[in-house]
Amino acid sequence: MDFTVETATDAVVESFRQTKGQRLRQVMESLTRHLHDFVRDIEPTTAEWEAAIGFLTAVGQTCDDTRQEFVLLSDVLGVSMLVETLNGSDEGTESTVLGPFHMTESPLRELGDSIDLLGTGRPCVVSGRTLAADGTPLPDTELDVWQCTEDGFYDVQQPDVQPQGNGRGLFRTDDQGRYWFRTVVPSHYPIPTDGPVGRLLEATGRHPFRPAHIHFIAHAGHHRPVTTHAFVAGSPYVDSDAVFAVKRGLITDFTESYEEQEAERFGVTVPFTHATFDIVLAPEAESAR
Incomplete structure (x- = not known):
């Protein structure tokens, strides 16, 4: 199957088909569908997506033994x-x-x-x-x-x-x-x-x-x-x-x-x-x- 805007979600959902844990499979399928819908709605540029990844990376790097930036987010x-x-x-x-x-x-x-x-x-x-x-x-x-x-x-x-x-x-x-x-x-x-x-x-x-x-x-x-x-x-x-x-x-x-x-x-x-x-x-x- 070619990976296109129209087929992307089904392709990724299908990749989780063999997941043994039923709950994990449910979570990953739902996450994929909602995340892909979000991307289609926002249509981020490559630079914007890189900025989003950079933001999440910075959130993780800010966490330490006494501070939890991901909880804060x-x-x-x-x-x-x-x-x-x-x-x-x-x-x-x-x-x-x-x-x-x-x-x-x-x-x-x-x-x-x-x-x-x-x-x-x-x-x-x-x-x-x-x-x-x-x-x-x-x-x-x-x-x-x-x-x-x-x-x-x-x-x-x-x-x-x-x-x-x-x-x-x-x-x-x-x-x-x-x-x-x-x-x-x-x-x-x-x-x-x-x-x-x-x-x-x-x-x-x-x-x-x-x-x-x-x-x-x-x-x-x-x-x-x-x-x-x-x-x-x-x-x-x-x-x-x-x-x-x-x-x-x-x-x-x-x-x-x-x-x-x-x-x-x-x-x-x-x-x-x-x-x-x-x-x-x-x-x-x-x-x-």
């Missing part, structure tokens, strides 16, 4: 959130993107510990419960938490300023599914703009900012894990997140508290900021058990 194109939404559950807390900064292992911490190792801002207490879809508390749930500083930087972005593990913690809920830890209120911040993804945003007139948030990953036995955020209510960019991750149900009040007894219980002084964020986990699918 997936995020700003809305692909990460689309995948999360397709795989989410109506029974549990809404899921959001992992983001490019979950690149180091969070240190083990005890309930009530502070993940703020700098100690420069007003103390903030984050507390809540992990629950099953029917409202039953989920004890011994693993909570992986990470966030930026009040100035908008993650520890991996400032290795000479922040101690490793600052803003991160791995907790387990108590026998009633409760958790609490001390921190600072995070800031809104720009995603990294010094790489190819940043240049793409600039070229397309898009801002790079994310609203203030705290990341969570929750794991409990016989339940589906969830990756989510607690977004700070009233934060700039809460209506225009550069990675499309904001969901209304995840916007959380961070309120000023003068409650002396609460402050003493959490090991802080008044005034402090308090946020309550419950996480509901959907049941694990039967086929996964």
Whole structure:
């Protein structure tokens, strides 16, 4: 078969006919059809296609042990959130993107510990419960938490300023599914703009900012894990997140508290900021058990 504009797609799809894995074959056939349709629609010049290959090469070359530019590209194109939404559950807390900064292992911490190792801002207490879809508390749930500083930087972005593990913690809920830890209120911040993804945003007139948030990953036995955020209510960019991750149900009040007894219980002084964020986990699918 001659390889022409009209026959190209069928020729490539046919080349995958002997693929042993049914799912892999489905993926490659669909990818081929959609990609070929895209090329026919755009009709790129050779120079434009070379520029596209160069862009993807630069994205890969920007990745290292503490930075994931391909995740960032997936995020700003809305692909990460689309995948999360397709795989989410109506029974549990809404899921959001992992983001490019979950690149180091969070240190083990005890309930009530502070993940703020700098100690420069007003103390903030984050507390809540992990629950099953029917409202039953989920004890011994693993909570992986990470966030930026009040100035908008993650520890991996400032290795000479922040101690490793600052803003991160791995907790387990108590026998009633409760958790609490001390921190600072995070800031809104720009995603990294010094790489190819940043240049793409600039070229397309898009801002790079994310609203203030705290990341969570929750794991409990016989339940589906969830990756989510607690977004700070009233934060700039809460209506225009550069990675499309904001969901209304995840916007959380961070309120000023003068409650002396609460402050003493959490090991802080008044005034402090308090946020309550419950996480509901959907049941694990039967086929996964």
